[in-house]
Amino acid sequence: MTLTWVEPQSNAAWRERLLATPGQPSMFQTPEFAQVKAMMGWTPRYADIDGFPVTVHERRALGFGKVWYLPKGPGVATLEQLEPLLPPLREAAHREGVFLVKLEPEIVESPETLAGLDRLGLLPSGRIQTNKNTVFVDVTGTPDDLMARFPSKTRNTIRRGIKQGVVAEAAPLEESTYERMWTLWMEVVQDQGITPRGHDYQVAMWRTFCDAGLGRVFLAQHEGRDVAGAFVTVVGHVACYRDGASVRERPVRGGSHALQWAAMQWAQSQGATTYDMAGTPHSTKVDDRDDPYFGIGEFKRSFAKEVTDFVGTYDLVVRPRRYDLWQRIGHRVTAKVVSRGRSGATFY
Numbered sequence: 001m002t003l004t005w006v007e008p009q010s011n012a013a014w015r016e017r018l019l020a021t022p023g024q025p026s027m028f029q030t031p032e033f034a035q036v037k038a039m040m041g042w043t044p045r046y047a048d049i050d051g052f053p054v055t056v057h058e059r060r061a062l063g064f065g066k067v068w069y070l071p072k073g074p075g076v077a078t079l080e081q082l083e084p085l086l087p088p089l090r091e092a093a094h095r096e097g098v099f100l101v102k103l104e105p106e107i108v109e110s111p112e113t114l115a116g117l118d119r120l121g122l123l124p125s126g127r128i129q130t131n132k133n134t135v136f137v138d139v140t141g142t143p144d145d146l147m148a149r150f151p152s153k154t155r156n157t158i159r160r161g162i163k164q165g166v167v168a169e170a171a172p173l174e175e176s177t178y179e180r181m182w183t184l185w186m187e188v189v190q191d192q193g194i195t196p197r198g199h200d201y202q203v204a205m206w207r208t209f210c211d212a213g214l215g216r217v218f219l220a221q222h223e224g225r226d227v228a229g230a231f232v233t234v235v236g237h238v239a240c241y242r243d244g245a246s247v248r249e250r251p252v253r254g255g256s257h258a259l260q261w262a263a264m265q266w267a268q269s270q271g272a273t274t275y276d277m278a279g280t281p282h283s284t285k286v287d288d289r290d291d292p293y294f295g296i297g298e299f300k301r302s303f304a305k306e307v308t309d310f311v312g313t314y315d316l317v318v319r320p321r322r323y324d325l326w327q328r329i330g331h332r333v334t335a336k337v338v339s340r341g342r343s344g345a346t347f348y
Contacts, residue, residue, distance in 0.1 A: 001050045001084055003092040008046055011212065015235065017053040021075030024106050025236030028071035028129055029055050032212050036205045040197075041338060042069070049088050058098075061334050061347065064322050065099040069348055072104050072129060079107065079116040086120060090318060099319035100326065102348070104128060109309040122314040128348050130279035131240070132312040133293070137275040137304045139239065143265050154302045158261045161220075161254020166227070168220040168255070168262040173210050178203045181217050184229040184245035205242075209233050215242075216266060220259040227255045232263045239267035239275040244296075260303065283307040 008014035011031040018029050027033055034044030034055055042057040057069045068089075076082045082105055093101050103122065107113050117124070126132075139146055147155060162168075171177040182199060189196045196202065209215030215233040219226055228246035232239055241263065246256050267275055280297035281288060286307060288294060301307070317323045322330075331347055339345030 001088045003047050003049050003054075003088040006046050006048045014046060014053065014055075018055070018075055019236045021052065022081055023073075023075035023077045025238045026072035026075070026106065027209070027214070027233040027235050027240050027242065028104075029073050029075060030214070030235060031055070032208050032214060033071065033205075036201065036208050037071075039201050039204060047092070049085055052085060054085070054089075059347070061099075061326070061330065062337075064326055064330055064334075065097045065319065066093075067100050067102065067347070068093055068098050069102040069128075070104060072106055074103070074105055076105050077107060079113060079120070082107065083120060086122075086316065090316060093316070093318045099317075099322040101316040101318060102128070102313055103316055104313045105311065107311045109311050113311055117311060117314055122316055124311075125313045125315045127312045128346075131276055131310075133280050133282050133307055133309050135277040135280055135300045135304050135307055137264065137277065138273070139264050139268050139275045140273045141268075143268065146264060146268065147261075150303060151305075154257060157254045157257045157302075159254075161252060161258040164222075164252040164254065166220055166222050166252060166255045166258045168218060168228075168258040170216045170262070170266055171219045173216075175207075177217050177219070178206050180219060180226055181206060181229045181231065181243075181245065184219075184226060184247065185243065187248055188245045202243075206231050216263075218259055218263045218266070220255045220262075222251050222255060225251070227251060228259045230259050230263050232267060234267055234270040234272045237271060237273045239264070239270070239272035241276065241278050241300075256299065257302070277303065280307050283309050 014031050019025055031044065034057060037057055038044060042059045045056040045058055047054040047056050054070060054074050059067050061067055074085050089101055138149060182203060206217055214235060215231060218230045220228040227250060230241060231243040232241050264275055277300035279293060280300055281291040281293040285291045286297055335345045335347040338347060
């Protein structure tokens with residue numbers, strides 16, 4: 001198998017090719033996501049490995065060489081599908097001065113898959129995208145079918161929020177919507193002490209997917225005040241709850257639940273059959289209150305209990321000496337430089 005670079009005729013044409021791969025569709029593989037990542041210094045490249053499309057993000061790390069990152073890619077579902085893609089990826093990376101290829105295939109975690117990845121010489125490197133562990137909500141059928149599948153407590157919470165005056169709906173496709181979402185997002189940042197991407201990057205994410213017809217921002221209001229927001233995408237049959245935010249002091253219960261109910265109905269109307277809640281604790285840690293995802297995990301599991309664990313991010317090492325130095329100090333120093341000293345920043 002050989003890797004060749006291609007120029008897609010259009011974003012839509014490349015998405016169609018991605019949708020034909022055996023893995024689950026993902027917003028993170030799309031050219032729209034690559035367009036936004038370019039704001040952070042990544043160059044999108046589009047590879048064909050004997051007919052298999054792969055979106056590659058390339059970035060230079062000063063003094064080390066290039067890094068390739070394949071967000072939620074390659075689009076495979078099994079080790080057997082992944083294995084033949086590795087030699088052409090490695091050969092092309094070596095030829096082009098790459099020292100590290102970061103892979104993020106959505107292969108379900110099990111003792112067998114973890115052992116298989118080790119056998120292939122890949123090194124585990126945690127998570128980059130939040131939905132390494134996640135809840136998938138079945139959104140097939142009608143809105144009534146969807147509501148009936150929710151646990152009774154969740155149904156009651158949604159109805160209570162609506163009864164108490166929460167209005168949740170898709171917000172207008174305009175700049176003021178993204179600014180309203182950003183204001184809510186900053187409340188989460190301050191409350192949880194997380195390190196966010198910058199305003200321009202975050203707004204560009206929302207705008208780019210909305211302009212492409214692949215996403216919407218949803219806002220919940222109570223008495224004219226924004227109390228919660230959500231950004232949701234649909235690619236193929238998969239919806240993804242990419243970003244969520246709410247005010248610190250909630251005037252009524254049920255605002256965020258009513259918001260998800262509105263977003264899931266929209267996802268249904270766009271052809272989605274599954275809704276990725278995008279980020280929970282590992283399935284073995286859902287009751288661990290010290291897990292950083294515990295709180296949001298409880299909320300997301302109120303719609304569907306089962307957690308799916310993927311294998312996460314793995315490193316295909318192309319130049320071992322540079323990689324070792326990168327792991328020890330290079331990533332930390334480079335991330336600080338490219339983020340202009342932003343605390344907790346990552347190169348990726």
